[in-house]
Amino acid sequence: MTGQATTEAVSAIWDLAAEEVERGSRFAGLMATGQAGGVLLSLHLARPGGIATHDALVPAGTTTYPALTPRLSAACWYEREISDLFGLRPAGHPRLESLLLPHAMPPHVLGPGLFTIPHGPVRSGVMESIEYLLETPGEEIPHLSVRLYYKHRGIEGRMRQRTPVDGVLLAERTEGVASVAHALAFCHAVERIAGCEVPRAAALIRVLHAELERLISHLDIAVRLADSAGLAVATARFGSHKEHLARLVSRMCGSRFGRGVVVPGGVSQMPAVAGADFLAEIGRLERAITSDARLLMGTASFLDRLRGTGPLRPHRAREHGALGPIGKASGFADDARRNRPYDAYQRLDIGQAREHRDGDALARLNVRWDELRQAFDLIRQAAHGLVAVGDGPLALPCGPAEGRAAGWAEAPQGEVIYDVAIDDGLISRCHSRSASFHNLPLFAEVFAGDILTDFPFIEASFGLSVAGAAR
Amino acid sequence: MSPWVLRGLREGVVTTRWPNRPDNYASSWRGPAAAPGQVPVSDELTAICPAGAISAGPDQTVRIDQGKCVLCGRCVTARPEVFGWSAGAEVAALTRAGLVVPAAEETDAGLAQVRAALAARTAALRRSVHVRHVDAGSDGSEEQEIAALLNPVYDLHRLGIFFTASPRHADVLLVSGTGTTGMAEPLRETYAGMPDPKVVIAVGTDAVSGGLLAGPPVTYGGIGDLLPVDIWVPGSPPPPFSILHALLIATGRLR
Known part of the structure; x- marks a missing residue:
């Protein structure tokens, strides 16, 4: 951590951020921590091989600091969040509305002839609570505001003063659909602090569960897209494939979301289904899913709804550092499994990635089909590897240790980052940054020319978790 | 004929027959933790649970509040002779106290009363039920x-249960x-927008007790702090069978 940090240091790390991003690093997050002497701003930059963290202290008594957003637009939501949680005003921020605190209706309406449709927080269907304010002249959606605060649960505060072992339980509940990825990112941070190595078998089991989670999450998006297009049989079939995968995961570990598997230092248990039984089940599911995916991608009435819908331009994806399938669909791929590999990904073959540049809902679905294929392949490699490794410990002692480190993992939605500090065996700070939080601002800007009936397609193709974004 | 229709027909019936026939997946489900024996409580035992679900009953033996259990399994691993898993997905309870196991004997009469009151209220719903879901701060699972x-696989519609967008059409929340x-x-x-009679179901440990997140300043300790809850479903998250079980209790088709 920085010793002699002052407000000048804030602009110094902003200079550094701008320079690094210019040179190819990706802005990966801005987090704030209250501590003796003021508020510590922590800037994270992702680059091949790791994540670099730069700190600057805003001293107590100071209520403002120069905003980063005018120089790096991706910082916009991060600074809004810090303003809400710490009352620090980023001077020069172009759009400082509250994000995690309630704010008054209505915000500005762009022009004459427009009206606002408040969509949420209680929406039709079984959805997470979020409110979209759609500004529309009737059909098109020229402007969209997102109101996130309804689901803010204050998880990071709950982490403090818990042991790392208990912290995993909260990490898993930060973003339910990415339970394994959050547990992994959190544990990677804890393991980096303690300097402990994960046993080979555990590293493979981690990959197994992370990739099964990816399969389930991507199938859920196929279900939602098919449902939006009114394809009843496709919806039913992808729904039943997803159910079979969830049941497989629950037979392996007792939880349909892979909870309780990842612990600091390794994993808690051997999968209860393994070997030939497991591979046979995976093979059967892969054949069924691939065949249905092929049919879906040949259904013209479905493709018509996705092609050209909700396009994210490649330069915006790059500028913002769009994560996961959303970035990949717009030609910007920074997959943590390749660029900052962890656990068994260092040894497994992820395979070649096709490049996609269209950036529309169709491209995002195509990226997910590619990832689905890779996931099946990785699962098979990991399962074979597990047989070869044989018996051995599944977790090594991890700690007690003190310090601070970042951890990351590639969730189905994109990279999750944890910034964890441990003092005296207890968590003294823990920030999580889900891909959903980083990608959600992009959702508001892809509606160029799209109309109200495109909304469910664009929302499903983004596949974001509100729980992970609002925390 | 559309290729999709053929594909759907070729698969045959995948739907469970539950509750009319037993379902293997439902009965083999590993539910929240339980404490089958009458073991005297100690600080060492209560300290095992990160969610604070282990406490002392009136007779100073171990009680587990399944409404707080996050199914981490730490108690079962640490003291298998005291703690175990409950079996099966039918875990819903009609009272919050009913989730504390082993249950006290004297609650039986009270429970019968609660059950009769719910049955009287929902008598009109039986064969056609509309459900509105609200997320009040879940983790998304x-x-x-x-x-x-x-x-x-579950096909809720076969039971005459449907999701509805408008609270005005909803019987169950x-x-x-x-x-x-x-x-x-x-x-x-x-x-408030739902017509009477209405039934409220708290789905999951978070909704029942707040789980690991209970308490101010940002959250309540479960939705019981906000609404009168009729049926409590523990689980983190509860599997579809547990939710289905609660829906059938709400409509008076299961006890």
Whole structure:
């Protein structure tokens, strides 16, 4: 951590951020921590091989600091969040509305002839609570505001003063659909602090569960897209494939979301289904899913709804550092499994990635089909590897240790980052940054020319978790 | 004929027959932790649970509040001679106290009364039920499990149960999540918008007790702090069968 940090240091790390991003690093997050002497701003930059963290202290008594957003637009939501949680005003921020605190209706309406449709927080269907304010002249959606605060649960505060072992339980509940990825990112941070190595078998089991989670999450998006297009049989079939995968995961570990598997230092248990039984089940599911995916991608009435819908331009994806399938669909791929590999990904073959540049809902679905294929392949490699490794410990002692480190993992939605500090065996700070939080601002800007009936397609193709974004 | 129709027909019936026939997946489900024996409580035992679900009963033996259990399994691993898993997905209870196991004997009469009151209230619902779901601050997994009820394996519609967009058409309110300050008002408004008779189901440990997130300043300790809850479903998250079980209790088709 920085010793002699002052407000000048804030602009110094902003200079550094701008320079690094210019040179190819990706802005990966801005987090704030209250501590003796003021508020510590922590800037994270992702680059091949790791994540670099730069700190600057805003001293107590100071209520403002120069905003980063005018120089790096991706910082916009991060600074809004810090303003809400710490009352620090980023001077020069172009759009400082509250994000995690309630704010008054209505915000500005762009022009004459427009009206606002408040969509949420209680929406039709079984959805997470979020409110979209759609500004529309009737059909098109020229402007969209997102109101996130309804689901803010204050998880990071709950982490403090818990042991790392208990912290995993909260990490898993930060973003339910990415339970394994959050547990992994959190544990990677804890393991980096303690300097402990994960046993080979555990590293493979981690990959197994992370990739099964990816399969389930991507199938859920196929279900939602098919449902939006009114394809009843496709919806039913992808729904039943997803159910079979969830049941497989629950037979392996007792939880349909892979909870309780990842612990600091390794994993808690051997999968209860393994070997030939497991591979046979995976093979059967892969054949069924691939065949249905092929049919879906040949259904013209479905493709018509996705092609050209909700396009994210490649330069915006790059500028913002769009994560996961959303970035990949717009030609910007920074997959943590390749660029900052962890656990068994260092040894497994992820395979070649096709490049996609269209950036529309169709491209995002195509990226997910590619990832689905890779996931099946990785699962098979990991399962074979597990047989070869044989018996051995599944977790090594991890700690007690003190310090601070970042951890990351590639969730189905994109990279999750944890910034964890441990003092005296207890968590003294823990920030999580889900891909959903980083990608959600992009959702508001892809509606160029799209109309109200495109909304469910664009929302499903983004596949974001509100729980992970609002925390 | 459309290739999709052929594909759907070729698969045959995948739907469970539960509750008319037993279902292997439902009965083999590993539910919240339980404490089968009458073991005297100690600080060492209560300290095992990160969610504070282990406490002392009136007779100073171990009680587990399944409404707080996050199914981490730490107690079962640490003291297998004291703790075990409950078996089966039918875990819903009609009272909050009913989730504390082993149950006290004297609650039976009270429980019968609660059951009779619910049955009287829901007598009109039996064969056609409309459900409104509200997320009051979940982690997103409960929504996945509720939505799974619509897949062909569970096929909620075969039981005459449907999801509805408008609270005005809803008989049952399914609520997930710990109850955030932000969702308190929308939740109350949704409840107020429903016609009588109405049934409220708390889905998941977070909704029942707040789980690991209970308490101020940002969240409530479960949605019982905000609404009168009729049926409590523990689980983190509860599997689709547990939610289905609660829906059938709500409509008087299961006890």
